Amino acid sequence: MAPPGLLSLCVLILVVMPHRAYGSSRGPFGRKNGAAATADSGICATSVTIYGYKCEEHEVTTQDGFILNMQRIPEGRVGGKSTGGNKKQPVLIQHGVLVDGMTWLLNSPEQNLPMILADNGFDVWIPNTRGTRFSRKHVSLDPTQPDFWNWSWDELVTYDLPAVFDFVFNQTGQKIHYIGHSLGTLIGLASFSEGHQADKLKSAVLLSPIAYLSHMTTALGMVAAKAFAGEITTLFGIAEFNPKGNEATVFLNSLCNYPGVDCYDLLNVLTGNNCCLNSSTVNLFLKNEPQSTATKNMVHLAQTVRDGVLAKYNYGRPDYNVMHYGEARPPLYNISNIPHDLPIFMSYGGQDALSDVQDVQLLLDHLKFHDVGKLAVQYIKNYAHADFIMGISAKDIVYNQVVQFFKNHQ
Numbered sequence: 152m153a154p155p156g157l158l159s160l161c162v163l164i165l166v167v168m169p170h171r172a173y174g175s176s177r178g179p180f181g182r183k184n185g186a187a188a189t190a191d192s193g194i195c196a197t198s199v200t201i202y203g204y205k206c207e208e209h210e211v212t213t214q215d216g217f218i219l220n221m222q223r224i225p226e227g228r229v230g231g232k233s234t235g236g237n238k239k240q241p242v243l244i245q246h247g248v249l250v251d252g253m254t255w256l257l258n259s260p261e262q263n264l265p266m267i268l269a270d271n272g273f274d275v276w277i278p279n280t281r282g283t284r285f286s287r288k289h290v291s292l293d294p295t296q297p298d299f300w301n302w303s304w305d306e307l308v309t310y311d312l313p314a315v316f317d318f319v320f321n322q323t324g325q326k327i328h329y330i331g332h333s334l335g336t337l338i339g340l341a342s343f344s345e346g347h348q349a350d351k352l353k354s355a356v357l358l359s360p361i362a363y364l365s366h367m368t369t370a371l372g373m374v375a376a377k378a379f380a381g382e383i384t385t386l387f388g389i390a391e392f393n394p395k396g397n398e399a400t401v402f403l404n405s406l407c408n409y410p411g412v413d414c415y416d417l418l419n420v421l422t423g424n425n426c427c428l429n430s431s432t433v434n435l436f437l438k439n440e441p442q443s444t445a446t447k448n449m450v451h452l453a454q455t456v457r458d459g460v461l462a463k464y465n466y467g468r469p470d471y472n473v474m475h476y477g478e479a480r481p482p483l484y485n486i487s488n489i490p491h492d493l494p495i496f497m498s499y500g501g502q503d504a505l506s507d508v509q510d511v512q513l514l515l516d517h518l519k520f521h522d523v524g525k526l527a528v529q530y531i532k533n534y535a536h537a538d539f540i541m542g543i544s545a546k547d548i549v550y551n552q553v554v555q556f557f558k559n560h561q
Contacts, residue, residue, distance in 0.1 A: 193285065194222050194277070198256040203228045204269060211278070211318045212290065213310040215302075220285035221315060222252060222277040227270035228260065239274040240353070240561060241323045243315060247334030248304075248452065249441040251284060252277035254540055257432045262543060264330070264550050271554050274323060278315040280307055282391070283442040300390035303451035303464045304334065308341045308484075316348045326353035328557050332540050333505065334452075336360040340514075341461060341484040343493065354494035354560045356553050358539040359503055362461050362486060362514045392446040424502045425535040427542035461486065486517040496527045496556040498549055500534030527556060 195206035199222065207223040226239065244265055246252050255277060260266040265275045279286045281302065282294075292299040319327055329352060331339040336357040342348060343355065451464045458465075461484040466472050469479035476482055489495075495518070499511045518526060531538075531548060539545060 193220075194251075194253055194256070194279075198253060199224060199266075202260045202266070204260070204266060209318070210288075211314050213281075213314040215306065215310050216290040216292065217281040217286065217310070218288035218290065219281060219311060219315065220279045220283075221318070222279075224265055224269045224275040224277075226274070227272065228266070238323075238325065239272055240328060240557065241274045241276060241319050241325055242268050242328040242330060242557065243276045243278065243319055244268075244330040245278060245312075245332070245335035245339065246280070247332055248444055248448065251279045251286075251442050257435050257541055258429070258543065258545075262546050264540075264545070264553070267546060267550050268554065268557075271558075273328070273557065276315070276319050278311070280311055282444050282448075287443075294391065297390035300445040301447060302445050303448045304338055304341075305451065305463050307338045308345065308347070312338055312342045313347050316351050320351045327351055328354050328356070328560075330356040330358065330553070332358045333361050333536065337362060337455075337461075340486055340489065343490070344484050344486050344488045346488070349490065352493065354496070354557065356556065357495065357497045358549065359499060359505065359536050360497055360511060360514055361505065362510070362517075390446055392444050392449050425537045425542070426502065426533045427538050427544045429541070429543050432541050432543075486514065487520065489518070489521075491520055491522045492525055493521075494525050494527075494556070494560045495521070496529070496553065498529040498531065498539065498552070500536070500538060501530065501532040502535040505536045 193208055195208050199206035204224055205226060207225065209221045209223060211219045211221055213219065244252075244255055246254050255265050256263050260270075265277060268275050282300070287294045289299055294300075316327060327348075329339055329348075331337075336359070339355060339357065340360070340362050343352065447464070454465050455461065463476065463481040463484070465481045466475060472479055472481055497511075497515075499508070501508060515528065529549070529552060534542065534548075539549060542548075
């Protein structure tokens with residue numbers, strides 16, 4: 152679950168405030184005790200190997216010294232179908248903000264995207280971005296030091312994504328299919344527009360794509376975006392934004408007291424009216440998420456909401472921006488620079504309050520010169536933001552289309 156700016160608040164709010172249970176005709180999906188992954192157990196042990204899949208834990212070091220944890224599911228379940236030969240096509244599947252790779256694995260093996268891909272003959276890689284529970288290491292810094300948290304999603308574009316792409320490419324020797332959800336689409340689009348992965352990228356799948364956020368109009372959303380853009384550094388005075396910490400709870404409660412802000416049923420209020428969530432999946436989500444991120448990252452995400460453009464971090468003063476960029480305003484990421492022959496599959500929902508239909512249309516307008524036949528767009532009228540990663544119908548509606556898209560671009 153991965154929304155930028157205020158959108159990341161949906162995860163935060165879901166954890167620290169009451170929420171409505173989501174019903175389903177399906178019962179619990181069989182994970183023993185609904186366990187949360189821990190530093191000792193890891194994502195492979197708690198969520199992959201128990202279902203008969205091979206799983207590897209890897210560490211990747213970025214150029215700026217962060218040590219990222221990454222899972223690999225190299226093949227399908229024992230006895231399951233597998234297509235292709237020994238050289239399986241690698242797929243990199245990127246989560247969003249305030250969560251980690253675990254969010255892709257909350258449903259049963261038959262319903263979650265990584266295992267569906269593995270069972271269809273793909274080599275699946277799941278990175279965990281800096282600051283999340285398994286990626287809190289650095290070659291010289293410690294999470295207790297403010298410098299450890301001196302980054303925004305610019306650094307995910309410049310360092311994290313290139314590092315995991317290089318690692319997977321060096322391990323497999325093949326170009327990589329990319330999947331992102333929400334913030335995972337934002338950093339993918341920004342990175343591809345900068346040309347970082349041009350020689351290693353085979354295709355891109357964008358689920359609930361986020362690039363422009365000017366049509367996000369919920370009362371809580373706008374209040375949150377303004378607060379993160381202006382007040383948060385003085386409100387917290389800390390470098391790490393820990394959604395489970397006391398400061399975050401106080402901050403959220405202050406937002407919910409604003410006139411016109413209704414904090415009942417916050418998941419739907421912020422992400423849209425999700426149609427297809429299983430209550431047991433939501434409960435497992437609550438046992439594992441949310442994760443920490445940098446306060447600076449939250450500010451940058453809020454700037455994206457407030458300014459309506461895809462730009463690098465704004466330091467708030469022209470002289471500071473000149474110091475970092477050589478100009479008074481942060482440079483824009485130009486989506487139109489994405490190679491026109493890159494195969495792209497984009498799926499978005501009509502009920503999504505974060506990846507709003509009008510904002511997706513603006514994104515598509517920036518891709519209007521994309522090669523004919525290279526851009527496939529799926530619109531799902533009743534889907535909202537969380538349905539794309541936790542929806543019980545996502546396999547039939549979305550994931551099967553993703554698998555076919557990849558097979559068409561082998």
